[in-house]
Amino acid sequence: MNPGSPPAPGERKAPATLGAALAQALAQGLDRLDAQLLLLHALGRGQQERAWLLAHDQDPLTGAQREAHEALCARRLRGEPLAYLVGEKEFFGLMLAVDARVLVPRPDTETLVEWSLQVLADRQAPAVIDLGTGSGAIALAIKHRRVDARVEAVDRSEAALAVARANGERLGLDVAWRCGHWLEGAGSGYDLVVSNPPYIRAGDPHLQALTYEPLTALAAGGDGLQDLRAIVAAAPAHLAPGGWLLLEHGWDQAAPVRALLEGAGYTEVGSRKDLAGIERCSGGRWNGGRQGPIERPDRDQGRAELG
Ligand SMILES: C[S@@+](CC[C@H](N)C(=O)[O-])C[C@H]1O[C@@H](n2cnc3c(N)ncnc32)[C@H](O)[C@@H]1O
Numbered sequence: 446m447n448p449g450s451p452p453a454p455g456e457r458k459a460p461a462t463l464g465a466a467l468a469q470a471l472a473q474g475l476d477r478l479d480a481q482l483l484l485l486h487a488l489g490r491g492q493q494e495r496a497w498l499l500a501h502d503q504d505p506l507t508g509a510q511r512e513a514h515e516a517l518c519a520r521r522l523r524g525e526p527l528a529y530l531v532g533e534k535e536f537f538g539l540m541l542a543v544d545a546r547v548l549v550p551r552p553d554t555e556t557l558v559e560w561s562l563q564v565l566a567d568r569q570a571p572a573v574i575d576l577g578t579g580s581g582a583i584a585l586a587i588k589h590r591r592v593d594a595r596v597e598a599v600d601r602s603e604a605a606l607a608v609a610r611a612n613g614e615r616l617g618l619d620v621a622w623r624c625g626h627w628l629e630g631a632g633s634g635y636d637l638v639v640s641n642p643p644y645i646r647a648g649d650p651h652l653q654a655l656t657y658e659p660l661t662a663l664a665a666g667g668d669g670l671q672d673l674r675a676i677v678a679a680a681p682a683h684l685a686p687g688g689w690l691l692l693e694h695g696w697d698q699a700a701p702v703r704a705l706l707e708g709a710g711y712t713e714v715g716s717r718k719d720l721a722g723i724e725r726c727s728g729g730r731w732n733g734g735r736q737g738p739i740e741r742p743d744r745d746q747g748r749a750e751l752g
Pocket of ligand 1: 550551602643
């Protein structure tokens with residue numbers, strides 16, 4: 446196109462301002478928030494600067510910024526997660542770096558963190574292990590809120606652990622990261638074993654829409670309960686008396702997971718709902734496989750000394 450001439454019929458005019466770039470992205474079918482965050486990223490600005498963007502919609506775009514924004518919008522329209530495009534995702538008040546090596550942490554998983562913090566509330570310096578940590582989301586959120594906790598995190602993917610470790614270092618949160626298979630090689634006496642394991646069953650149509658995220662983080666094969674079963678069976682050998690196992694699972698897996706927990710002898714078995722009102726996490730307490738009041742040697746000792 447000759448720079449001085451109007452666009453020929455059918456020829457798209459390159460947006461000259463931030464506002465025009467946003468309008469073009471919306472016309473292509475992009476969600477407004479996504480278009481704004483991608484534009485901020487193309488401008489080298491942070492996600493928290495949306496107010497700045499609204500106040501500067503008549504500012505000019507350079508050619509390089511326009512091309513960067515258009516390329517990002519095209520990738521988003523093909524289904525690539527926004528978090529991978531901007532390289533970060535907020536989780537439980539922490540900004541985590543994410544890329545295609547890890548699952549993008551979901552807001553629903555914050556339910557699991559809230560429940561974890563509640564069960565740890567009455568424990569001093571609790572021992573916690575996060576299984577399948579991915580970006581480190583759960584482990585880091587717990588450590589951030591409970592600085593006195595001794596937090597370990599395991600993933601079988603070295604690539605995922607590199608992302609988690611870097612997040613921990615950047616945020617200054619001390620978590621012990623380890624590559625491994627669930628609880629193999631783990632110690633004992635944990636107050637909390639927490640996990641958001643893969644739980645999508647083989648052939649589930651949802652997998653087709655999740656092609657950008659690691660399949661090993663999502664799919665559990667068979668009926669989708671394979672990893673949940675393994676963790677439910679292994680955790681009692683590692684839990685302190687009265688310790689909790691809390692698990693995230695699929696939208697239709699609460700009843701089977703509660704049945705697994707009850708069948709294995711956990712007590713106080715229950716579920717928690719996510720933001721959409723779906724039972725998304727289930728858990729139970731380990732009391733040595735016995736029903737009835739939980740004996741906590743440290744507390745019972747304290748009570749005996751008090752007379
Ligand atoms: C659903 S993602 C959860 C990631 C993160 N905890 C979150 O909530 O965003 C499951 C994670 O489990 C890890 N994983 C899968 N199988 C595993 C195994 N056998 N042992 C340890 N980690 C495993 C995957 O690599 C992946 O990072």
